[in-house]
Amino acid sequence: MTTSSTTLPGGTWSMGDRTVTRFGYGAMQLAGPWVMGPPADHDGALAVLREVVDLGITHLDTSAAYGPHVTNRLIREALHPYPDALLVATKVGADRDAQGGWPPARRPADIRRQVQENLDDLGVDSLDLVYLRLGDAEGPVAGSLAAPFETLVELQEQGLVRHLGVSNATAEQVAEARAIAPIVCVQNMYNLAHRADDELVDALAADGIAYVPFFPLGGFSPLQSAALSAVADRTGATPMSVALAWLLQRSPNVLLIPGTSSVAHLRENVAGAGLQLAADDVAELDAIGR
């Protein structure tokens, strides 16, 4: 399979020896409700994934915990053998329980098992990028990441993992990881309304490390704000487009992974993220998260 050469909003970013489109795709919402079980529309989910590649998107974000296993297996069914240009990023560090919770699972044996599950589900010999996901559902939690991260580094040395990242991490954990081994990206919650990582975004940009905001559109609760609506009305764009365009303009190291289970929304998001926001629009939007 090959990817088309469509020019996507935001251009590209280099992560290690790979170059990806800054407009990526987050596959979490392809599983069933609350990221458990199969999707209501299996063929629709496959169509979204194929459209991702047809649009020229080369950054796809997933995890064996989505479903669990469901999202990775959909990705394999839709896209394997993967285009050379496509980078599939996955995660370890949490399991799922019967209630749909995300219990941390970060003993060395858990990390090895989860890497193997991702390899098996995606049908590859080596994972392009693996995040160590830290913290809990409420957000980052302070504490050393050395034991699980060092296990991931061992798996990288064995050739099972190409690039490393950390997710749901504090700035101190990012620094601790970087002291152990190079990372190419950090994936934390960040959007117009949640800007706790502003300093981290800028510090990583200075060091050439990607920042990948999860919940760029607000996740399970779509972003809503009077200022966002006002800028959307003024520019004639949708609030979703404005939120994505703001992220792309926020810093060149910000990579988008908006999720959707709809081909129409995917196309809308790609078209909308290219919106050029004027300085006064940006100032009004900046005030939302302050």
Ligand SMILES: NC(=O)c1ccc[n+]([C@@H]2O[C@H](COP(=O)([O-])OP(=O)(O)OC[C@H]3O[C@@H](n4cnc5c(N)ncnc54)[C@H](OP(=O)(O)O)[C@@H]3O)[C@@H](O)[C@H]2O)c1
């Ligand atoms: N590292 C972590 O701990 C972590 C945590 C959460 C998420 N993630 C990653 O981040 C990615 C993005 O997060 P997310 O998908 O949960 O949230 P999101 O991208 O902020 O928002 C997705 C939601 O927005 C809706 N949406 C998307 N485009 C739309 C449009 N044009 N118009 C109206 N509604 C639209 C989707 O509904 P429709 O399906 O109806 O379009 C979906 O409900 C995930 O896929 C996952 O890969 C990582």
